[in-house]
Amino acid sequence: MRSEPETQMAAATVGRDHVRTSRAEREQVIDVLKAAFVQGRLTIDEFEERIGRALTSRTYAELAAVTADVPAGLTLASPPHGPARKRPRVRMNTAVTAGACVILAAHVGMAAALLSGSWVAVVLMVVFIVVASTVSIGAMLVAR
DSSP states (O other): OOOHHHHHHHHHHHHHTTSBOOHHHHHHHHHHHHHHHHTTSSOHHHHHHHHHHHHHOOBHHHHHHHTTTSOTTOOOOOOOOOOOOOOOOOOHHHHHHHHHHHHHHHHHHHHHHHHHTOHHHHHHHHHHHHHHHHHHHHHHHHHO
């Protein structure tokens, strides 16, 4: 025979069995199922089947049936998160030095192209200088 508090609890649950559940409540049940699966309490087939049932549950009774044999209070242990690593910034001195090296290489290349007498080489060097200058300026802007 049930005690009076147990009877009241059962009556409250029965009264709520036909009340519609919210999406948030279904997601809480899915979190419990995930925790049970991670802890080895459910097989993959049971897990997938129960997830489907939880997603289609409309009432508290349907939702309670999904986790009836899963211990109450089961939660996923979240992994500890360390501080996010910052992307190392390029110092302005490094960017300027790299840009100067590219410009020096472009000038040496242009002198060689002019001395070779080939107009194709000169045009290619002009294109190289424009691209290298753009990349160098971009690196300096990023370094700010």
